[in-house]
Amino acid sequence: MTVPLLIDGTAIPERLGGVGRYLEGLVSGLDELGASFALVLRREHVDHFRALAPSAKITVAPDWIRSRPLRFVWEQVGLPWLRLRARAHVLHSPHYTFPLLAHRNVVTLHDATFFSDPQAHGMLKRTFFRAWIRAGLVARRVCIVPSAATADALHEHVDAVRSEVVVAHHGVDHTVFHEPTDAEVDRAAAHFGLDRDRGWITFLGTIEPRKNVGPLVEAFRRLRRSRPDGPDLVVAGQRGWDTAAAAALDAVGPADGVHEAGYVPLESLPGLLGGATVVAYPSSAEGFGLPVLEAMSTGACVLTTDRTALPEVGGDAVAYTEPDASSIAAALLALVDDPERRAGLGRAAVDRAATFSWAATARHHLDAFRSAS
Structure with a gap:
């Protein structure tokens, strides 16, 4: 040939x-x-x-x-x-x-x-x-x-x-990463043991040092101390070589509101991402940041950092934070307490993701x- x-x-x-x-x-x-x-x-x-x-x-x-x-x-x-x-x-x-x-x-x-x-x-x-x-x-x-x-x-x-x-x-494949139906969100909640009324925060990605999953877990714990009835945390992704994040995850579990989901198949992602209260991706360095774009395409309110390539992806359609636990906690709390801002970011995210x-x-x-x- x-x-x-x-x-x-x-x-x-x-x-x-x-x-x-x-x-x-x-x-x-x-x-x-x-x-x-x-x-x-x-x-x-x-x-x-x-x-x-x-x-x-x-x-x-x-x-x-x-x-x-x-x-x-x-x-x-x-x-x-x-x-x-x-x-x-x-x-x-x-x-x-x-x-x-x-x-x-x-x-x-x-x-x-x-x-x-x-x-x-x-x-x-x-x-x-x-x-x-x-x-x-x-x-x-x-x-x-x-x-x-x-x-x-x-x-x-x-x-x-x-x-x-x-x-x-x-x-981004818009046939896969789309705004989810209620049924898709219900299926995701049931599959991961989540309560739709309480809501959830999702992280999607390999658990490696630059993703800052350890600080995210600590930020979530601080959030739950401030808002005991606040959303759960779902960590979706395979463990990599981040020993600090592994230790942080080993110290918590569903009783603490933390669900480590491991690898999640594509068909479950629209409901898990688009149904989330916030998708948190506090990475300190990315070549692109595909999970951010995929979450945006589902209409999620995304919280990420303004480091490296991430602003090229998120533009004005996402919220930004520094990657330390205190900053992440404050940014999460502000978004959890402001449903109108979350909805506005979700709408802007869909429009921006459509250009990719x-x-x-x-x-x-x-x-x-x-x-x-």
Whole structure:
């Protein structure tokens, strides 16, 4: 086969959070625009991506790449061979790393936190991704980033940038992330053991240091001391490497009004987010902040910070706080006590979220692919 574009999807995890959500959105956007492309995927993702892009040519990667070291070897050796066999004009590597010897290669760099917030990552991970980000930026490849803030930060931290850097904001699937019906909110409340009359505050994301889940839990405890009949807290997301947040979560439970939900499937998110009193995302650093956009699309009142890329996403349609427990508690209390402001922010959030789409993201990617070809 001969294709204009080959996308390497082998780095995404089994559960499609983070980079997986980005890749499925990009693929659906490219398909919507009628672009011709091929995908190489792990076996467990084939059916899902075939449904998203029926016209895409799909190759199944060998099962042994489930091992991270072996996947890296395959990326450097097997992927270039596959690209030659497919006679692809451009290769897209959507998660930092790429074949060093490949030409006409586009790579996505998701954020600059390995430089700007090094304490949020372990030493090995930080060293590895810093090296690959530098390699992408100095090797005259085309690099895609999800925000102007990320582009600016990368230029600040990496000397001698020779690559073209293209900003392509993420999109949102409005068929999934929509204003929920009463039935959807009722189902979410029943599933997570919540009381609609009391309400709830939702956090959505991986529990890692820069998300500030520990300070959020402490802020919630202060809120409940001030408002004993106030909303519960739902922490939706898988635990990462934040030991302080893990300790904070281990110290509370449903009796304290805290519900740790773990991974939440897409179909449950509109009710959980759009039905929330507040969606709190007090991250101190983001390459984009997709959970904020997804919550906005459901009509949620969102509380986040004004750090890095988050204002590019939220604009005037969200409330802002500093990421410490005292500030989060004060901001939550102000929103809980002001239903009129919450409703206004929810309406503004829907309007702003409507300006983001995966088709628009895909158009910027197509420009980058043409630039590399």
